[in-house]
Amino acid sequence: xxxxxxxxxxxxxxxxxxxxxxxxxxxxxxxxxxxxxxxxxxxxxxxxxxxxxxxxxxxxxxxxxxxxxxxxxxxxxxxxxxxxxxxxxxxxxxxxxxxxxxxxxxxxxxxxxxxxxxxxxxxxxxxxxxxxxxxxxxxxxxxxxxxxxxxxxxxxxxxxxxxxxxxxxxxxxxxxxxxxxxxxxxxxxxxxxxxxxxxxxxxxxxxxxxxxxxxxxxxxxxxxxxxxxxxxxxxxxxxxxxxxxxxxxxxxxxxxxxxxxxxxxxxxxxxxxxxxxxxxxxxxxxxxxxxxxxxxxxxxxxxxxxx
Amino acid sequence: xxxxxxxxxxxxxxxxxxxxxxxxxxxxxxxxxxxxxxxxxxxxxxxxxxxxxxxxxxxxxxxxxxxxxxxxxxxxxxxxxxxxxxxxxxxxxxxxxxxxxxxxxxxxxxxxxxxxxxxxxxxxxxxxxxxxxxxxxxxxxxxxxxxxxxxxxxxxxxxxxxxxxxxxxxxxxxxxxxxxxxxxxxxxxxxxxxxxxxxxxxxxxxxxxxxxxxxxxxxxxxxxxxxxxxxxxxxxxxxxxxxxxxxxxxxxxxxxxxxxxxxxxxxxxxxxxxxxxxxxxxxxxxxxxxxxxxxxxxxxxxxxxxx
DNA sequence: CTGAAAGCGCTAACAT
DNA sequence: ATGTTAGCGCTTTCAG
Numbered sequence: 001x002x003x004x005x006x007x008x009x010x011x012x013x014x015x016x017x018x019x020x021x022x023x024x025x026x027x028x029x030x031x032x033x034x035x036x037x038x039x040x041x042x043x044x045x046x047x048x049x050x051x052x053x054x055x056x057x058x059x060x061x062x063x064x065x066x067x068x069x070x071x072x073x074x075x076x077x078x079x080x081x082x083x084x085x086x087x088x089x090x091x092x093x094x095x096x097x098x099x100x101x102x103x104x105x106x107x108x109x110x111x112x113x114x115x116x117x118x119x120x121x122x123x124x125x126x127x128x129x130x131x132x133x134x135x136x137x138x139x140x141x142x143x144x145x146x147x148x149x150x151x152x153x154x155x156x157x158x159x160x161x162x163x164x165x166x167x168x169x170x171x172x173x174x175x176x177x178x179x180x181x182x183x184x185x186x187x188x189x190x191x192x193x194x195x196x197x198x199x200x201x202x203x204x205x206x207x208x209x210x211x212x213x214x215x216x217x218x219x220x221x222x223x224x225x226x227x228x229x230x231x232x233x234x235x236x237x238x239x240x241x242x243x244x245x246x247x248x249x250x251x252x253x254x255x256x257x258x259x260x261x262x263x264x265x266x267x268x269x270x271x272x273x274x275x276x277x278x279x280x281x282x283x284x285x286x287x288x289x290x291x292x293x294x295x296x297x298x299x300x301x302x303x304x305x306x307x
Numbered sequence: 308x309x310x311x312x313x314x315x316x317x318x319x320x321x322x323x324x325x326x327x328x329x330x331x332x333x334x335x336x337x338x339x340x341x342x343x344x345x346x347x348x349x350x351x352x353x354x355x356x357x358x359x360x361x362x363x364x365x366x367x368x369x370x371x372x373x374x375x376x377x378x379x380x381x382x383x384x385x386x387x388x389x390x391x392x393x394x395x396x397x398x399x400x401x402x403x404x405x406x407x408x409x410x411x412x413x414x415x416x417x418x419x420x421x422x423x424x425x426x427x428x429x430x431x432x433x434x435x436x437x438x439x440x441x442x443x444x445x446x447x448x449x450x451x452x453x454x455x456x457x458x459x460x461x462x463x464x465x466x467x468x469x470x471x472x473x474x475x476x477x478x479x480x481x482x483x484x485x486x487x488x489x490x491x492x493x494x495x496x497x498x499x500x501x502x503x504x505x506x507x508x509x510x511x512x513x514x515x516x517x518x519x520x521x522x523x524x525x526x527x528x529x530x531x532x533x534x535x536x537x538x539x540x541x542x543x544x545x546x547x548x549x550x551x552x553x554x555x556x557x558x559x560x561x562x563x564x565x566x567x568x569x570x571x572x573x574x575x576x577x578x579x580x581x582x583x584x585x586x587x588x589x590x591x592x593x594x595x596x597x598x599x600x601x602x603x604x605x606x607x608x609x610x611x612x613x614x
Numbered sequence: 615c616t617g618a619a620a621g622c623g624c625t626a627a628c629a630t
Numbered sequence: 631a632t633g634t635t636a637g638c639g640c641t642t643t644c645a646g
Contacts, residue, residue: 010452012622012623012624013623013624014623022632022633023632023633023634024623024624024633025624025625025626025632025633025634026631026632026633028624028625029631029632032625035631036631036632037631037632038631038632041631041632055429055430056430056623056624057370057432057622057623057624058430058431058432058624059366059367059369059370059375059432059622059623059624060366060370060622060623060624060625060638061623061624061625062366062624062638063364063366063367063370063622063623063624063625063638063639063640064623064624064625064626064637064638065624065625065626065638066625066638068366070431077395077398077399078395079388079391079392079395079589081386084386084391085386088384088385088386088412091384091410091412092384092412100409100427100431101409101410102407102408102409103398103408103410105395105398120407122362123362123363123365124365124377124407125364125365125366145317227589228589228590228592228593229589229592229593231593232593253589253590256590256593256594257590257593259595260593260594260595260597263595282386282534282535282536282560283535283560283563283564283590285535285536286535286536286538286539286563286564286567287563287567287594287595288566288567288570288594288595290567319638319639319640320639320640321639329616329617330616330617330618331617331618331639331640332616332617332618332641332642333615333616333617335640335641336615336616339641342615343615343616344615344616345615345616348615348616363639363640364638364639364640365640366638366639366640367622367638367639367640367641368639368640368641369622369640370622370623370624370638370639370640370641371621371622371639371640371641371642372622372640372641372642373622373641
């Protein structure tokens, strides 16, 4: 027996049934909100359950029914605002449809980490898998027996059981870039996210699209790693190029670092160089100078995916 | 039958056993790394399992063994850097000891949300519960049948099955405050976090301790809600008081908002007012002016708790 | 070192 | 509207 001697064995549904003087199956019906149970009986069962402190055994339920009512999400183990917000949105959305969430994190740089994370989720018996901020680590979606939802990947990523939902951050990126062009800049530079991330590529695509639509020259892209530190380095670098008058950064952290890099090099923001970020972190309006940024609708994205 | 007709039924351990010509129990032994299995047999079993694409059924294992090897964590559904970092640390720590994580989020302001979250975790059959960034919502730890670890609560919070691990952020807060005093300030003001949070109270305690130890006057505390916006308001307010020369903010977001509030009121930072934050968010060194801050050892805290 | 039998606590089909 | 009978796929005894 695994049960400790000091804690009295937990009550099971038969115990409740006995106390309520009904069959065990009726208890099951009550706890599953199935129809065809008289109010009278339902009340009795609930009272008995309450008295005993009964709690439905999830493992047994899953085993017998074949469905776990849980879905797994693969996410990056970082405190970055974007991925975190998306995860929170997913959690809400999943719970709203009556499922629970299993989280598996991958570490950046660990190629094949996604596959491993998916494996571990499958071992836990999830009914479906969401791959949150996917990165392109070679391996396409594995052939697995449950539905997979890939957030932010191009539709080309879809497969038999695989659905891909785009965040359309390319559109937002395009708008952000156009905003800068509307200010009268000849062109806009871009500090991109790591190009292994689909979301980074999306933003770059949106930026490029905007420039082409206006026939603007397309400057060389500086690639960062989402961190303020990398944005700072990009800023120092861009400051040496006096054609730079406007910069679109792929996230707010890099934008903030970028601004500092530019300022340290003697440039004024926004007088000499305009900067636009991406994500709309809560801090954005409070740094000096305040950061203009595009807001991503994380909650909407998360909700959309759950068909 | 719950199995879809289009997906061939998943293999079970008996199938593996048949193919490997051993008993089903032996398959179980191999997959649990139990001793007393000859290398020869182990290899045969693994080969058969691999060929069939066998995967141990977690629900059945949990049901039969009575242990889920999963622990639940109650956390706040925000993208705040502190709680998020702590959660990531917890995830790593939990996985390192061979457990999986179940997450339940609570919404701030929803009194009793913690109890509800704990309920849902228990329904999912976790072996233990971690309450991460606890807030004081009246209800003490409920009497539940599994071990509970409360991170960042005072030892007084402990109970029969309840362990409390302090983050000792009070010590860090004290050091931060002393740092400001060492700079020659007559006293230090404090922009606190919401006092329902234990971690906010800890920081306030540390600040107060430092002032008392030096015999400094103890100014009125301004309470924020962790956000940059609330820090900004605090800044505007403190700017009207010309005794303010140094401020310790309970987190970096508030510190950044605070700085902006002070600057907008015509004060220079750090020339007129020194500001120290708390958390050491990655951005801290890249805002203008750079933020001095105390770093919390999230990973260590998380690891410590797992006895 | 390996195997046989007996459940774990529930849901699914079929009664009634 | 409620009860009966079988399992779900594994781990646990207890035998060899």
